[in-house]
Amino acid sequence: MSRLLAAFLAPLLFCLGISGKTVTGIFRSEAARRENGQFITAFVFRGDGGLLVCQLDDPALAAQKQSKLLLYQDLDLELDSLSCAEKLRKAQITVSLSQEEHNQSIPHQAPPTSWTLLYTDRHTCQENPEDPADPDLTFTVLLLNPDSAGNPLDHFSAEEAGIHTFFSLLLLSYFISCCIYLGPLQQALRKRGPMHTALKLLTAALAIQGCSALCRYIHLCRYSTDGSGFALMDHLADFWDMLSQGAVLFLLLSLCVGWTLTRARKAQSRPLQWEWSPASTAFSVGGVVAQACFLWFLCHPVLVFMSGIFNRHQRQKVVTVGVVLCRCISMVILYQLFLSRSLYWEVSSLSSVSLPFTMSRTNSRGR
Template sequence: MSRLSAALAAGLLLSLEASGKTVRGLFRSEAARQQHGQFITKFMYQGRNGLLACRLDNPALAVEKEARLLLYRDMEPDLDNLSCSQRLGKAQIAVPLSQEERNQTIPLQPSPTAWQVLYADRYTCEESSATPSYADLGFTLLLFNPDSAGNPLDHFSAEEAGLHSFYFLLLLAYFVACCIYVQPLHQALRKGGPMHTVLKVLTTALALQGCSALCNYIHLARYSRDGTGIPVMGSLAEFWDMVSQVSMLYMLLSLCVGWTLSRGRKPQSRPLQWERSPASTAVAVGGVVTQGGLLLWEQYSESGGEHHSYHAQQSLAGVLLLVLRVGLSLLLASVLYQITSTERSTLKRDFYLCFAKGCFLWFLCHPVLFLASAVFNDHQREKVVTIGVILCQSISMVILYQLFLSRSLYWEVSSLSSVSLPLTMSRTNHRGRL
């Protein structure tokens, strides 16, 4: 009965041009021969009634080629060491392609399991003979997980489930915070003052994170309907997030390194000002270029060209990016230690320590979460890292905002007049007396 309901659901979906994860392309006999099975896609099934549905453009050609899909559980590390015939024989499920539409129910999965889909035909293991010049076989492949009612209608692989709801809640939080704080922040930016540049960079970085979350939400909302989404929106989300990352890095390095290099020849009444010098600018620009290069390398080093979160480090570039973050954390720790070790004022030391908390949370959350994700299951790791990094970096921005817009702490450590500082208690009281 469950197989019948799965088949009926698939037929209804196909007739309505709706789909789960959708893969369109060409089955190529030559590619299958070279690779001992042409890799098509990977999908993580969970629960009962998972479904694979395949639509062919030319079923007669598929029959002549004896075309078939082979499904492997993603826990066969020795597949590459097997001969062609042994590899094809290792498939857990073989789906012959002899009809225009073919539906295959995936057996019950006790826990979320990744399945690889390969294409093979009668020519795949024929090493000596030449492959006839058949036309390539066009296909549309649909992959579904069961929804909460047990029907194969869930468009997301197990490792993607929940991200759509997370980005919706994140955007809702951004909207509420914007409604509450946009007016006082706008007033603070209009007044200028010693922290004007810092507040502009913080605001820009936060706005870029909001744009990234919006693009991700739009992409996943479309993906939930057609299984394809809007890849350009996914790429834009990654781009805005990368720009936000390098903006924050430039600001933090400029504040710490610039202040350290200039504190011996300039008055220290204003802690962590944006002090420009050739050396501090070179350090900040060097860090930004290095991180930006690694982020771009990490994005383009993944195979398959599919949209993915760069927070899931799965390449050499990703590992180097984590190492860079740890190295920058050590650099900032050294710089802030030099500042606090010679500072006599308790209030200023508290100011620097609060700034250090924001910095370390920003840089170290990614490496720490990446290591901590090893204790989670495969389908949870990417979500733990992605959601954790976004939340931790948002909290870091809140800490820095509170520090530089503080009504009491920054007013006392900066030794500036309350008239030039935004959101000060003394200015509020003065207005009340007037």
């Protein structure tokens, strides 16, 4: 138990001492001239106290190039049709870069609004720049939202706020459920029976789904530190998620294509076997689309469609949280189905041996 607790607390300890969402890169005059402003990043600020911090390694060069940061509120495609000079004048906030560090507060945002950050200098609107050989600038930009106390220390944009906490609560729920139900589940697996293979496959899918949630949580911890996250963990989370979906799909298809819940005589060591016929094939395809499959595989497009009624900054959270909750609910439903069927098979097996006047005993007495 102590090792399991240590493994669970490891990602929590890993997240201590986070600094902030940081974007590090190079201001390039050529890119700014080619694109009428070099795109840096976008961030959804909310409430009062939003802050942008820009740090430069060579403020003298920035002053010489007349470097500026332009902030656009809800940047849309209409700006592409404007000339370079008109596009620069459309900026809601302009920050002249001439110091080693600049702190720019963001006005009140109600509702939360996306701001796009562009870089420009004296070469941006020139067709033939006077000095194209100017060196580039290395920068570091911190984008911060106000926390619950009103201080600009929250490192997630408004569209990402709360997802980190959700995954931490999800892992805590996995841990508590594992401590409570691991023993009864092991007893059910030891008794074998017709649901033995289904329970093993469902447990494997649940464990893989837990690995995906853990990898996603570690990625979010790293993301809160540097703004880019742990790319390896993010890819691993997607990989485990695909494996979990594949396992559940195989289980549901096996149940719909002839591997019924009443086959107690099938060898338990053999994998799920399918029995094909035109009628069973057509029935299985319709069954998979219409059953627990709706929660597991079709929840994502349905939630994307439903998220349109929410504000723009809430849609990503609605889809992310909704998909995870739907899949957890489908796991609970499948476990209730298989465990109840396994208990029914166990009671039926005991009654056929121990209770009087059963069919087997009646047939033996008649013979």
